[in-house]
Every structure is written in C-alpha cells, then in structure tokens.
Amino acid sequence: MIDRYLHIMSRIIPAFAAAMLVAVMAGCSSGKGDDMPPMPVKPGAPVEVAEYQAGFFITVSDSGSPVGRATPEGDYEAGYGWENHIDLDGRSLHIAVLDGEGRFVCELTDFDIVAYASVPGSKTYHVVATVQSDQVWPSPFKVVVMANWPTYPDLSKGIEALWNASYDYSSPVLSASNLIPLYGVKDCTASLVADKCVDLGTVHLLRAMAKIEVELKQSEGYNWEFSTLQLTRYNRSGLCAPAGVLEEGGYVHGNYDDYVAAPSIPEKVEPGANLDFVKVDERKWVVYVPEYSNTGSGAQVARIKVVFKDSFNSSPDKPEFIDFKLYNEPGQPVFDILRNYCYRYVVSKLSENQNLNLEVQVKPYGQVELRPGFGQ
Numbered sequence: 001m002i003d004r005y006l007h008i009m010s011r012i013i014p015a016f017a018a019a020m021l022v023a024v025m026a027g028c029s030s031g032k033g034d035d036m037p038p039m040p041v042k043p044g045a046p047v048e049v050a051e052y053q054a055g056f057f058i059t060v061s062d063s064g065s066p067v068g069r070a071t072p073e074g075d076y077e078a079g080y081g082w083e084n085h086i087d088l089d090g091r092s093l094h095i096a097v098l099d100g101e102g103r104f105v106c107e108l109t110d111f112d113i114v115a116y117a118s119v120p121g122s123k124t125y126h127v128v129a130t131v132q133s134d135q136v137w138p139s140p141f142k143v144v145v146m147a148n149w150p151t152y153p154d155l156s157k158g159i160e161a162l163w164n165a166s167y168d169y170s171s172p173v174l175s176a177s178n179l180i181p182l183y184g185v186k187d188c189t190a191s192l193v194a195d196k197c198v199d200l201g202t203v204h205l206l207r208a209m210a211k212i213e214v215e216l217k218q219s220e221g222y223n224w225e226f227s228t229l230q231l232t233r234y235n236r237s238g239l240c241a242p243a244g245v246l247e248e249g250g251y252v253h254g255n256y257d258d259y260v261a262a263p264s265i266p267e268k269v270e271p272g273a274n275l276d277f278v279k280v281d282e283r284k285w286v287v288y289v290p291e292y293s294n295t296g297s298g299a300q301v302a303r304i305k306v307v308f309k310d311s312f313n314s315s316p317d318k319p320e321f322i323d324f325k326l327y328n329e330p331g332q333p334v335f336d337i338l339r340n341y342c343y344r345y346v347v348s349k350l351s352e353n354q355n356l357n358l359e360v361q362v363k364p365y366g367q368v369e370l371r372p373g374f375g376q
Contacts, residue, residue, distance in 0.1 A: 052136050053197035054190075055128040058145050060084040060182060060205045082174035083207065083288075086125065086147045086182065088115065093145070094152045095129065100140040102246050104155040106131075128197060140189045142246065145203050147182040149240045165240040166266045167208065172287035173278050180288065181208040183241040186248055204252050207340045208240050209288045214304065214322075216283045217348035228307035228319065229277040229285050233300050236270040238290025242339065263291035263336045271300070292337040294324055301334055304345065322347075 153161030277285035304322035
C-alpha cells in the first residue's frame with residue numbers, strides 16, 4: 001500500500017469552511033450508483049491497482065453539523081471547548097471496520113481528516129479513508145470510531161476488548177492532556193466502488209463522562225458565596241465505551257431518551273469522596289466525572305454538598321444537599337449519573353431564613369426543566 005500521512009487542518013477554518021466541506025463531500029458518492037468521475041491514480045502507483053475510498057463525518061453529539069443532528073428534537077447541550085476535542089496531533093483517533101455481525105475486519109490506517117470549526121472546540125470532523133482492492137470488505141459493515149483513549153484494544157482478538165477498555169480519572173478539569181474518551185459506531189449498507197469515494201454519512205460520538213454544573217443565582221439584597229461545593233461520591237475510573245453498544249440505534253434515538261439507559265462501570269472500580277467543583281466563572285462551577293451508579297444494589301448515593309459562607313443556617317456541620325432525582329412529585333427515586341449527559345443546577349437563596357430555590361436541567365449533551373424544593 002502506498003502510505004499516506006494523516007493530514008490535520010488544525011487552524012481555525014473561517015466562514016468558507018462550510019462551502020469547503022460541501023466541496024469535499026461532492027467527491028463522495030452516496031453509494032447508490034451516482035455518476036462520478038474516476039479518482040486520479042496516485043503518482044507511481046500501478047495502474048492495475050484499484051483504490052476504494054469512504055468519506056464520513058464524525059461529530060461529538062453536536063446540535064447542528066453540516067449533515068444532520070444526533071438528536072433532532074429538543075434543546076440539546078452542544079458542548080464547547082475541550083468537551084468536544086479530539087487529540088489529532090497525538091493521533092489519538094482509531095477507526096475499525098467490523099462486518100455486519102460485529103466481527104473484526106480491519107483497522108483503517110490510511111485516512112485524511114479535516115477539523116471543522118475552531119480549535120480546541122471542534123465538534124465535527126470529516127474523514128476520508130483509502131484502502132486498496134485486497135482490503136475491500138462486503139456490505140453491510142460497521143465503522144467504529146475511538147478517540148482520546150489511553151490505549152486502544154486489539155479487536156482482532158475479540159470484540160469484548162471494546163467493553164473492557166478503561167481510563168483512569170485524574171481531574172475534574174479538562175485540558176489538552178486530560179480529554180474525554182469518545183466512542184461511536186455507524187451501521188453502513190453502502191458498497192465500496194473502485195476509484196470512487198462513497199459517502200457513509202455521520203458517526204455520532206459519545207463522551208465517556210458526565211458534566212455536572214452548578215450556578216449560583218444572586219438574590220436581591222444578598223451576596224451569597226459557597227464555602228463548600230462538592231460531589232460526595234464519584235468513580236476513579238470509567239469505561240471508554242458503553243458496554244454492549246455496537247449499533248447507532250443503541251444510543252441515538254432522536255428524543256430525550258438519548259443516549260444510554262444504564263451506566264457502564266469497570267468491574268473493580270475504586271470510589272472517591274468529596275470531589276471539589278471547579279469555578280469556571282464568577283457564578284458557575286463544574287466537574288466532569290465518569291459514570292456513577294446511584295441505583296445499584298448497596299450503592300452509596302452521590303449527592304452535591306453545599307455550604308454557604310456567612311450563613312447562620314448553613315455550616316460544615318449542617319451542609320445542605322442536592323440529589324440526582326426528579327422533583328416534580330414527592331418521593332421520586334434517585335437516578336444514575338450517565339455518560340454524555342449534562343446535569344445543570346441553578347441555586348438561589350432568597351434570604352437567611354428561607355429555603356433555597358433550585359432549578360434543574362438534565363440535558364443529554366436534552367433539556368428537561370425541573371423546579372424542586374431544595375434537598376428534598
């Protein structure tokens with residue numbers, strides 16, 4: 001095979017980026033027999049060797065990529081900054097092909113990639129992979145995309161390696177050296193055609209972490225500040241891919257039931273306690289954490305611990321708590337902390353002698369607004 005180098009457009013792509021991507025996609029057939037001109041043969045390549053190309057977008061659960069949405073209904077969390085970043089410079093992007101039954105076919109190593117939008121917050125990337133005739137696989141097949149994993153499994157030894165791949169949780173702060181592991185799969189029915197580029201559509205990626213955000217809303221006449229804001233329980237490791245999910249329909253449903261219904265947690269996970277939230281602006285605090293089971297047998301429930309400065313009724317000995325549950329009716333059970341969800345809490349305190357007001361949004365990175373009483 002004639003080697004290619006991974007080509008990364010890491011500069012900010014200005015307003016003409018959308019037109020450029022349309023032009024890129026214009027070189028890819030939909031796989032339905034469109035009349036396409038043959039691709040030029042690479043310099044030095046034997047003319048009898050046919051090349052096959054497949055182009056597709058990968059998107060980190062954004063709300064408006066050039067080729068559609070992961071979640072077509074509702075106000076979904078688009079994500080920003082490092083939440084969407086793929087470490088292209090470190091080549092931390094692996095693409096595997098499986099047959100229609102989920103058996104390993106090959107790993108794609110010869111591909112070009114274009115990052116769409118600004119860095120480090122790119123949400124959508126376009127990939128064109130090239131193989132030669134001795135590597136072509138039949139349809140249907142699956143494309144599996146893995147990004148930002150600490151190590152990548154050898155799928156030739158069995159698909160179970162996907163479900164066992166884990167990462168260590170080191171910090172609630174995202175950075176170039178602390179990115180969220182991403183995973184996605186696409187079921188494809190198109191057939192590859194010699195000397196043409198076939199458009200496979202979009203692979204939607206799931207973040208392996210949840211985002212928990214607390215905003216302190218000021219009340220007239222009071223300038224409250226947190227002295228303590230902590231997540232009482234969390235896991236010190238997580239799984240890179242949701243267990244058993246090997247088709248897009250397993251996590252993209254087009255409604256507020258996106259993305260996964262149950263947490264995927266390493267078998268021997270070490271729990272942590274009292275994780276401090278990180279202040280990201282004047283009135284907002286955030287942590288990113290692996291999935292956590294609040295509903296499993298014998299689970300120690302994760303809560304958000306709150307203590308206010310200069311409060312007579314709030315002290316380290318008498319903290320108040322926010323639970324992960326619905327508050328629209330009394331007696332609602334707690335729910336798990338799931339990957340690719342954003343849990344947003346807006347807290348306000350009207351006066352020293354009144355209860356706190358709490359607004360909750362649970363977004364599958366979708367929005368469900370809840371207005372419970374505090375700590376019930």
